[in-house]
Amino acid sequence: MSAGSRVPASMIKSELVQRIAEHNPHLYQRDVENIVNAILDEIVAALARGDRVELRGFGAFSVKHRPARAGRNPRTGAHVPVDQKSVPFFKTGKEMRERLNREGGAPEAGA
Numbered sequence: 001m002s003a004g005s006r007v008p009a010s011m012i013k014s015e016l017v018q019r020i021a022e023h024n025p026h027l028y029q030r031d032v033e034n035i036v037n038a039i040l041d042e043i044v045a046a047l048a049r050g051d052r053v054e055l056r057g058f059g060a061f062s063v064k065h066r067p068a069r070a071g072r073n074p075r076t077g078a079h080v081p082v083d084q085k086s087v088p089f090f091k092t093g094k095e096m097r098e099r100l101n102r103e104g105g106a107p108e109a110g111a
Helices: 011-024 029-048 094-102
Strands: 054-057 058-068 069-072 078-081 085-092
Touching: 011 029, 029 054, 029 058, 085 094
Parallel strands: none
Antiparallel strands: 054 058, 058 085, 069 078
């Protein structure tokens, strides 16, 4: 990292709710919290059904299915079965990628 680099801050859900409420003073914070929870709950429900959720300009949420496989216990080296599983996947939208790069976001690979 260069001398001007900083560690990026993270935002938790309560901070997101607070920031949205500050930018929309006509809404009560509890209403903003209910809206954010409803959006996130619906995304999770759609993924649980196996649906894909696309938010234009932002990105797409989908589920990737990982097959069962043979793994290894790193401590003993013994082979152990790893069950199949489904994992959430997020792919950024073109508009978000362009905006992040235009606004001096993280440097691209190879730069």
